[in-house]
Amino acid sequence: MDKRGSIWWLTCILWLSVGLTCVQGAPRLGRAVIAGLEGTATARLPNDEFRLEEGMALSHGHAIQTEKDSSVCALLTPGALLCIQANSRVELTDLQHVTQGLPGPGKPEIGRVSLYLERGAILVDAVGSEGLDLVVTRNPEVLVRASDARFIVARIAGGWRVIVERGRIQFGGPGEAREVEPGHTLAVSVRDGEYEAEVSAGIGGRRDYTFRICRELFPSLSPFAADWDWQGLDQVAGVLAGRSDIVMVTRPNEALDVSPTTRQQGLRAASIPSDRTLGGGDADGVRRRVEMWRWYHDAGTMRGVNYLPRTAVNSTEMWQDATFDPETIDEELSWAYNSGLNSVRVYLQYLVWQNNPDAFIKRLDRVLALAASHDLTVVPVLFDDYSPRGRDPYLGPQEPAVAGVYNSQWTPSPGHACVTDREAWPELDRYVKSVIGSFKSDSRILFWDLYSDAGRSDMGKKSLPLLYAAFDWAHSIRPSQPLTAGISAYLDGAANRSIMERSDIITFSGSNHLADLEALLATALLYGRPVICTGWLNRNRGMTFEQVLPMLSRQRVGWYHWGLVAGKSQLHVPEGGDSEAWQQAILKPDGHAYDADEIRAIREFEFQEF
Numbered sequence: 098m099d100k101r102g103s104i105w106w107l108t109c110i111l112w113l114s115v116g117l118t119c120v121q122g123a124p125r126l127g128r129a130v131i132a133g134l135e136g137t138a139t140a141r142l143p144n145d146e147f148r149l150e151e152g153m154a155l156s157h158g159h160a161i162q163t164e165k166d167s168s169v170c171a172l173l174t175p176g177a178l179l180c181i182q183a184n185s186r187v188e189l190t191d192l193q194h195v196t197q198g199l200p201g202p203g204k205p206e207i208g209r210v211s212l213y214l215e216r217g218a219i220l221v222d223a224v225g226s227e228g229l230d231l232v233v234t235r236n237p238e239v240l241v242r243a244s245d246a247r248f249i250v251a252r253i254a255g256g257w258r259v260i261v262e263r264g265r266i267q268f269g270g271p272g273e274a275r276e277v278e279p280g281h282t283l284a285v286s287v288r289d290g291e292y293e294a295e296v297s298a299g300i301g302g303r304r305d306y307t308f309r310i311c312r313e314l315f316p317s318l319s320p321f322a323a324d325w326d327w328q329g330l331d332q333v334a335g336v337l338a339g340r341s342d343i344v345m346v347t348r349p350n351e352a353l354d355v356s357p358t359t360r361q362q363g364l365r366a367a368s369i370p371s372d373r374t375l376g377g378g379d380a381d382g383v384r385r386r387v388e389m390w391r392w393y394h395d396a397g398t399m400r401g402v403n404y405l406p407r408t409a410v411n412s413t414e415m416w417q418d419a420t421f422d423p424e425t426i427d428e429e430l431s432w433a434y435n436s437g438l439n440s441v442r443v444y445l446q447y448l449v450w451q452n453n454p455d456a457f458i459k460r461l462d463r464v465l466a467l468a469a470s471h472d473l474t475v476v477p478v479l480f481d482d483y484s485p486r487g488r489d490p491y492l493g494p495q496e497p498a499v500a501g502v503y504n505s506q507w508t509p510s511p512g513h514a515c516v517t518d519r520e521a522w523p524e525l526d527r528y529v530k531s532v533i534g535s536f537k538s539d540s541r542i543l544f545w546d547l548y549s550d551a552g553r554s555d556m557g558k559k560s561l562p563l564l565y566a567a568f569d570w571a572h573s574i575r576p577s578q579p580l581t582a583g584i585s586a587y588l589d590g591a592a593n594r595s596i597m598e599r600s601d602i603i604t605f606s607g608s609n610h611l612a613d614l615e616a617l618l619a620t621a622l623l624y625g626r627p628v629i630c631t632g633w634l635n636r637n638r639g640m641t642f643e644q645v646l647p648m649l650s651r652q653r654v655g656w657y658h659w660g661l662v663a664g665k666s667q668l669h670v671p672e673g674g675d676s677e678a679w680q681q682a683i684l685k686p687d688g689h690a691y692d693a694d695e696i697r698a699i700r701e702f703e704f705q706e707f
Contacts, residue, residue, distance in 0.1 A: 128154040128174040129161075129189055130619040131590070136167025136183070150590040154616035160188040163217065172619045175208050176226035182251075185217020190234075218251035224263050242267045256286030268294070389601055392579060393627035396543060398704050399655025401440035401476070402433060403632060407664025407686055410506040412446040414495045414665075418453070421460055427467045429662050432688045434471040437700030440543055441468060442476040442631060442657045447511035447528050448490045454528075458535050465541040474543040476631075476657070479529060480567060481549040482516070482556045482587075484509045498665050503672045503680060513556060516563050525563070529570040537576035544579040544602060546631065547571060551596070552587035561592055568599045583631055584621060586613065593620070606632025611639045618652065627655075634658040637676045642698045653704040662686060 131153045138149045141160045149161070149169065161181055163169055169181040175192050191211035210231045212219070223229050224247050233241040233250050235257060241250060246264030250257065259268065261277050268277055268285075277283050277296055284295045406429055408422045409415040415422075433441060443464065450457040461477070468475050485504060489512030499505035511528075515521040529547075536542050547567040551560045564582055571580050579601035584593040586607060597603055603621045605628070607613040614633060621628045630649060633656060634640055642658075649656050660668035660682030669679040669691075683691055683699075690696045 128156055128616045128619070129159070129171045129179065129192060130154050130174065130616050131169065132172050132620070133170035134167070135169075136164060138163045138167045138169050138181075153590065154613075154619075155189060157189045157192045157211075160186060160215075162186045173210055174615050174619055175210050176229050177210055177221055177223040177231060179212070180220040180222075182218040182220075185219060186215040187217070187219055188213040188215070191232075214250055214252075216252055218249065220247070220249050222247040240269045242269070256284060259283040259285070385601070389579060389626050393602070393655075396474075396655075397439070398702065399440055399543075399629060399657070400438050400699055400702050401442055401655070401657035402438050402661045402683075403657050403659050404429075404433070404441040404443050404661050405664070405666050405668075407662040410495050410498050410665040411490075411508055412444040412510060413449060413490050413492070413508065415443075416446050416449040416457060416460060417492065418456060418460075420495075423463055423467060426464060427470075428688075429684075430467055430471045430473055432684055433661055434473060436683065436690070436696050437702070438661075439472065440474045440476065440657070441661075442478060442546065444478045444481060444549070445510060445532065446490060447480070447515070447525065448492060450528050450532065451524060452492055454531055458531065461532070461536075465536070465539065469541045475541055476543050476546055477532065478510075478546040478549045479532065480510055480516075480547060480551075480563065482509050482513070482553040482560055483507060483550045484513065484554040487554065489514055498667050501670060502667065503670045504666050504668055507666070509554070513554070516556065517559055522563070522566065526566070526570050529567055530574055533571055533574045533576050537574050537578070539578075542578050544581060545571065545576060546581055546583070546604065548582040549606070549631070550587065551582065551585045552592070553585065557587065558589075558592060561588075561595075564596065565599070581629075584617065586617065597621075597626075600626070602627045602629060604629045604631045606630060609635070609638060611644055614640065614645065615648070618648075618654065622652070628652070629655040629657075631657050632659055634660065634681050636678045637671050637680055642695045646698055646702055650702060650705045658683070662688070663691070 131149050134149055139146055139162050140149055140153075140155055141162060142158060155161070155171075161169055161171070163181055163183050163185050165183050168183055169179075171179045171181070173179055173192060179187070181187055189211075190213050191209050193209045208230065210223070210229060212221070212233045214233055214235050219233070221231065221233065221243070223231050223243060223245060227245045229244045231243045231246075235250075241248070241259055243264065243266040246266055247262045248264075248266055249260040249262070251260075259266065259277065260282050261279050263279055265279065266277050268275055268283055275294075275296070280298065282297050282299065284297070286293050405412070405415055406422055406425045408425050409420065414420045430441065445461070465475055485507055488508055490508040490510060496506055511521070511525060515525065533545060548560070548564045551564050552558065568580065568582070581600040581602050581604045582596050583604045583606055584596055585605075586609075588596075603626045605617045605621050607617050607630075614630070618628065618630070633645055634642075645656075658681070660666075662684045663669040663679070663682045663686055668681040671678065671680045679691055683695055685691060
């Protein structure tokens with residue numbers, strides 16, 4: 098990572114720490130997630146400057162500056178889309194949720210957005226965000242206030258022009274205020290110290306504001322400069338407001354259709370007629386998205402847990418013969434079902450498979466049978482990078498948990514040494530094909546998670562070649578279940594984009610702070626595929642059932658929280674040991690609930706109706 102990248106991460110850590118304070122005692126901060134970027138653009142704080150990358154999450158206080166060859170499209174998590182034209186500078190002066198905690202019944206969906214436009218042109222779309230207090234300022238001369246509206250503000254010939262496309266805005270200059278209706282343009286100028294403002298019917302000069310990056314991200318806008326029926330942005334606004342679960346976003350690599358149906362049939366979908374409303378004419382991408390949404394609908398509301406039995410300290414101890422414990426697994430899975438859960442996500446261990454592939458497959462089949470007996474589906478995870486003590490996996494007796502230390506003996510799969518050792522890859526290839534091939538049409542498996550936490554524990558981009566290879570190996574088996582790998586906070590925007598392009602469904606996890614989860618979710622939604630959160634829950638950082646479930650319900654996102662029963666892995670022990678509250682896990686070793694209200698929330702969780 099270069100110096101500017103390091104500075105950016107430090108900046109984000111500082112802002113996220115501020116966001117945590119807001120969760121606990123003040124309005125929460127929003128984020129500006131960079132959804133699209135063309136050319137070179139930078140973000141600035143008073144004492145720092147760094148280049149923008151797709152997927153970055155900025156907060157208020159940052160100023161975005163584009164150059165003559167660049168433009169930016171950003172999703173504002175408080176509820177708006179911001180497109181910034183070339184040669185512009187916009188400061189995010191306020192991005193806040195005004196309610197305490199997450200929005201819910203009777204609470205506003207979003208809060209405040211304030212932008213200071215120093216120069217250039219911006220398009221702001223807040224359609225579908227009723228109740229939003231959205232303000233654009235430029236010294237005393239210009240003040241635009243809007244809610245549930247779409248408009249352009251641009252600097253022209255020494256003055257300012259405000260074009261209202263949808264909804265209404267209020268404009269207030271020195272000593273006066275007026276309302277500007279859709280289809281009208283407000284021209285503002287200061288001549289000889291005198292303030293002048295004129296409203297005219299019609300949208301003038303619209304070809305001057307093409308906002309090309311938005312057109313490329315949302316192809317249903319095309320041609321953007323001439324077509325003012327902006328259905329693409331309506332779809333985005335619908336997602337942000339919880340009214341729609343599909344945003345059709347075409348990416349170049351989606352033409353390489355690898356959806357389950359196509360894998361099984363061995364043919365392409367070229368015969369599907371192109372439809373502008375279903376992905377801009379990309380027939381293969383349309384088939385893939387439609388198929389995955391049908392699968393997601395049929396799968397129902399996912400309420401899951403990342404599962405490790407209380408008698409295992411890590412995945413090796415769960416799966417190897419001497420410590421495999423089907424009696425405890427059976428008991429705990431019955432507790433999971435009684436708690437309202439309907440799926441479990443389990444980490445496999447390559448080293449155990451390598452030691453005895455046939456025995457490993459039989460044990461996995463036994464777990465699938467036990468889960469099915471309790472009406473639970475299973476999501477196997479083949480690879481992961483998490484290594485809290487910097488150790489690779491090993492066979493035999495595992496070291497006991499370090500007293501009072503969270504997840505102290507976890508080891509990755511296949512181990513960091515294997516990830517970068519190409520000579521080990523032929524055996525990793527056989528592992529992927531053996532496991533997936535044994536269950537490729539098994540309805541007990543909901544989907545395959547090929548790689549979790551890629552890049553974590555200082556692996557960075559070193560994990561990407563194996564991750565990409567795992568997709569190739571899995572595709573060759575042609576499984577009926579969807580394939581995915583999680584987007585990762587430990588990778589940059591380009592790497593995460595390549596992961597999403599290869600995935601049938603989009604998955605992500607985060608348990609650091611609530612703001613992290615919101616930013617990752619906003620990024621995941623861009624691809625117009627079903628989104629599943631495969632890891633969350635950190636009571637000591639505001640990631641509670643009360644805070645998170647309403648957000649996931651509103652966005653219709655399935656989920657898997659961390660930890661079922663407090664046991665040898667010690668997921669319930671707070672990292673840092675500075676709190677009496679459990680960090681993760683929901684059941685005590687005897688099966689009783691840690692918090693009965695949480696169990697009630699799980700049982701009652703459903704996706705919000707439109």
